[in-house]
Amino acid sequence: MRITRIVERSVPLRTGLSNARSDFSQMTTTVVAVVSDVIREGKPLVGYAFNSFGRYACGEQIRDRIAPRILAAKPDSLLDATGSNFDPLAVMACGQHRERRGGYAERCIPMGTVDVAVWDLVAKIAEQPLHRLLADRYNGGAVQARVSTYVGGGWYFPGQTADDLKAEMERHRSAGYRMVKMKVGGLSVAEDCKRIEAILSVMGDGANLAVDASCSFDHEAALEYAKAIAPYRLRWYEEPCDSLEYRTWSALAQAYGGPLATGENMACALELDHFLTYAGFRADRDIIQIDPPLAFGITEYLKVLDVAQKHGFSRRSMYPHGGNLMCLHLAGGLGLGACESYPDTFGIFSGFNDEVAIADGHARLPESPGIGFERQPGLYAVMRELVA
Amino acid sequence: MRITRIVERSVPLRTGLSNARSDFSQMTTTVVAVVSDVIREGKPLVGYAFNSFGRYACGEQIRDRIAPRILAAKPDSLLDATGSNFDPLAVMACGQHRERRGGYAERCIPMGTVDVAVWDLVAKIAEQPLHRLLADRYNGGAVQARVSTYVGGGWYFPGQTADDLKAEMERHRSAGYRMVKMKVGGLSVAEDCKRIEAILSVMGDGANLAVDASCSFDHEAALEYAKAIAPYRLRWYEEPCDSLEYRTWSALAQAYGGPLATGENMACALELDHFLTYAGFRADRDIIQIDPPLAFGITEYLKVLDVAQKHGFSRRSMYPHGGNLMCLHLAGGLGLGACESYPDTFGIFSGFNDEVAIADGHARLPESPGIGFERQPGLYAVMRELVA
Numbered sequence: 071m072r073i074t075r076i077v078e079r080s081v082p083l084r085t086g087l088s089n090a091r092s093d094f095s096q097m098t099t100t101v102v103a104v105v106s107d108v109i110r111e112g113k114p115l116v117g118y119a120f121n122s123f124g125r126y127a128c129g130e131q132i133r134d135r136i137a138p139r140i141l142a143a144k145p146d147s148l149l150d151a152t153g154s155n156f157d158p159l160a161v162m163a164c165g166q167h168r169e170r171r172g173g174y175a176e177r178c179i180p181m182g183t184v185d186v187a188v189w190d191l192v193a194k195i196a197e198q199p200l201h202r203l204l205a206d207r208y209n210g211g212a213v214q215a216r217v218s219t220y221v222g223g224g225w226y227f228p229g230q231t232a233d234d235l236k237a238e239m240e241r242h243r244s245a246g247y248r249m250v251k252m253k254v255g256g257l258s259v260a261e262d263c264k265r266i267e268a269i270l271s272v273m274g275d276g277a278n279l280a281v282d283a284s285c286s287f288d289h290e291a292a293l294e295y296a297k298a299i300a301p302y303r304l305r306w307y308e309e310p311c312d313s314l315e316y317r318t319w320s321a322l323a324q325a326y327g328g329p330l331a332t333g334e335n336m337a338c339a340l341e342l343d344h345f346l347t348y349a350g351f352r353a354d355r356d357i358i359q360i361d362p363p364l365a366f367g368i369t370e371y372l373k374v375l376d377v378a379q380k381h382g383f384s385r386r387s388m389y390p391h392g393g394n395l396m397c398l399h400l401a402g403g404l405g406l407g408a409c410e411s412y413p414d415t416f417g418i419f420s421g422f423n424d425e426v427a428i429a430d431g432h433a434r435l436p437e438s439p440g441i442g443f444e445r446q447p448g449l450y451a452v453m454r455e456l457v458a
Numbered sequence: 459m460r461i462t463r464i465v466e467r468s469v470p471l472r473t474g475l476s477n478a479r480s481d482f483s484q485m486t487t488t489v490v491a492v493v494s495d496v497i498r499e500g501k502p503l504v505g506y507a508f509n510s511f512g513r514y515a516c517g518e519q520i521r522d523r524i525a526p527r528i529l530a531a532k533p534d535s536l537l538d539a540t541g542s543n544f545d546p547l548a549v550m551a552c553g554q555h556r557e558r559r560g561g562y563a564e565r566c567i568p569m570g571t572v573d574v575a576v577w578d579l580v581a582k583i584a585e586q587p588l589h590r591l592l593a594d595r596y597n598g599g600a601v602q603a604r605v606s607t608y609v610g611g612g613w614y615f616p617g618q619t620a621d622d623l624k625a626e627m628e629r630h631r632s633a634g635y636r637m638v639k640m641k642v643g644g645l646s647v648a649e650d651c652k653r654i655e656a657i658l659s660v661m662g663d664g665a666n667l668a669v670d671a672s673c674s675f676d677h678e679a680a681l682e683y684a685k686a687i688a689p690y691r692l693r694w695y696e697e698p699c700d701s702l703e704y705r706t707w708s709a710l711a712q713a714y715g716g717p718l719a720t721g722e723n724m725a726c727a728l729e730l731d732h733f734l735t736y737a738g739f740r741a742d743r744d745i746i747q748i749d750p751p752l753a754f755g756i757t758e759y760l761k762v763l764d765v766a767q768k769h770g771f772s773r774r775s776m777y778p779h780g781g782n783l784m785c786l787h788l789a790g791g792l793g794l795g796a797c798e799s800y801p802d803t804f805g806i807f808s809g810f811n812d813e814v815a816i817a818d819g820h821a822r823l824p825e826s827p828g829i830g831f832e833r834q835p836g837l838y839a840v841m842r843e844l845v846a
């Protein structure tokens with residue numbers, strides 16, 4: 071049993087969306103396929119993944135460093151103790167041979183994307199949906215059949231009116247969603263408050279709305295904004311600044327009573343450990359949003375859970391960032407708080423697969439083996455082409 | 459006045475050297491040329507740089523992200539207030555348009571390498587050696603004409619004997635060096651101590667020898683090693699662990715009286731700020747070794763100096779990592795503690811240029827405009843080819 075090929079391709083996102091800091095027009099993502107020699111129904115099993123939006127492709131590191139190491143390894147060295155499946159931890163260690171300690175962000179995305187594809191492959195070999203495999207191994211077998219989900223929406227676009235925002239929210243509600251996260255920080259506080267109020271007029275209670283400032287504020291602006299939004303009692307206040315800016319986070323944790331959220335720009339569990347040690351985050355309410363393919367994958371996410379637990383955060387505080395099928399499995403199989411969703415904003419990468427019904431703010435878990443990208447037609451067309 | 463092309467190429471290091479964690483056989487570096495339309499002696503002026511050893515090429519980010527942004531900018535937006543030269547800060551801001559805050563390590567190397575090439579170009583346009591330009595702008599005009607330097611040597615290689623190490627040290631002493639840094643952590647403590655003693659038998663006092671463990675130790679091993687080497691009273695103890703492992707550094711700063719050193723894996727000034735806040739480093743003795751092209755370049759190095767100063771570290775505590783002509787200019791022009799040298803270990807990247815004489819443990823500064831790679835023949839042959 072061996073990995074025979076690792077193939078990647080850079081795919082443009084082709085979207086006109088913007089957050090507070092930048093538009094996404096030039097952004098790309100890397101789609102990766104990890105091909106095995108395990109034959110099912112006459113074809114080799116393949117694991118698939120892609121890295122998250124709002125970043126860039128990372129193919130060179132996969133092509134030049136990570137894939138050659140994995141393909142050159144003794145096949146048995148990548149198997150688990152049973153010898154009947156791959157061991158994602160062994161593949162991770164192999165993929166990082168001859169890399170530095172430190173500077174983790176330099177390779178956390180390519181390695182994370184390959185790792186998620188390896189987990190897809192491992193679950194397919196085990197003939198289980200990924201959430202079931204994860205639950206059996208790391209959650210005492212418990213699966214959340216219905217996962218709390220929310221829309222990453224309320225983006226900026228040119229000429230947007232309050233009515234546009236309301237129409238968007240009506241659409242999300244009709245689709246079965248009950249909570250939304252919106253972008254803020256791209257306009258003045260007063261103008262953003264009008265956008266918040268337009269959205270609340272459809273979504274109802276502040277608990278149904280979170281705001282994401284995409285790291286656009288400096289220290290003073292982050293605090294000023296906190297004061298402005300406090301009366302809305304929103305579900306959370308996300309990324310007023312980068313998660314490395316501990317001083318600002320500590321001040322916010324003192325000044326702002328509502329939940330804070332961050333994590334999508336963290337590279338590894340050690341970065342989270344520092345953040346939770348120094349930034350004043352509060353285990354009783356704040357939310358941790360590590361993005362698995364951006365942070366060494368599902369293998370590292372298991373360490374992330376340990377670090378969070380060490381600091382008193384429950385698994386319900388963990389909201390994997392990304393808005394995709396990969397994170398839905400993690401939330402369902404590991405007992406996490408919720409999973410984001412991008413129903414219609416990122417082209418072929420949008421939404422979940424055709425097995426996932428949304429109702430009353432929850433997503434039903436898919437039951438295909440692995441992650442189930444095979445039932446997400448536009449995306450699977452690109453993935454399949456990789457191994458054609 | 460504009461930047462017309464940014465060209466890069468991946469070059470294999472082709473060396474059999476090892477440190478405690480890995481061999482360097484598969485490693486690559488990126489050589490970059492930033493071409494202007496400023497004509498001198500009938501030819502366009504070009505800035506050159508390369509990223510440091512023991513890492514990997516970073517061409518994709520330059521090709522796909524950084525270079526297209528800089529080349530698409532309005533030419534005037536990249537000039538300084540005089541309009542007669544490029545402004546490295548403006549080029550840096552432009553090169554990072556549409557990048558995230560946070561996750562800095564993902565782009566600190568490609569952006570840092572381009573930045574150093576921009577400074578080479580700026581100094582050439584100003585018809586000054588880079589150290590003079592830096593001294594005039596950021597050091598009250600004061601240049602250290604002779605810069606303290608030491609050899610990054612004492613590597614592991616298969617079959618190495620104590621006599622091999624002694625012969626290497628004799629060679630360095632004959633070449634004018636008086637201090638060496640050696641690799642440790644790749645053998646048992648007892649065997650490494652024998653290597654230390656062999657080297658000291660040639661180099662004399664412990665103040666002439668530093669040890670570099672290349673992040674190979676866990677917490678306990680780092681402390682055990684500190685105890686073992688304490689009697690040698692070495693110049694410094696470098697990177698027992700990664701600079702993110704604050705707990706281990708704090709314990710070492712308590713347990714080990716001699717100087718500690720780290721920094722080459724840091725991505726940016728903010729990472730240094732955290733390290734100096736949380737890791738127990740001592741301003742009266744410890745040494746900071748940021749590597750400019752690995753950490754957003756010379757532009758960010760100026761912020762690094764401010765952060766170090768804020769924490770009470772003088773410029774004499776700053777030893778830019780890398781062992782090359784770029785760092786020699788920084789040390790000479792900014793009043794830094796010393797500059798590393800790799801006289802013969804990295805092929806065409808080895809050593810300084812033909813203007814740099816070594817005597818009594820010091821390097822004389824080169825006087826060519828810019829950095830002066832044009833007088834480092836093997837390397838310049840590769841650089842020149844980029845723009846042919």
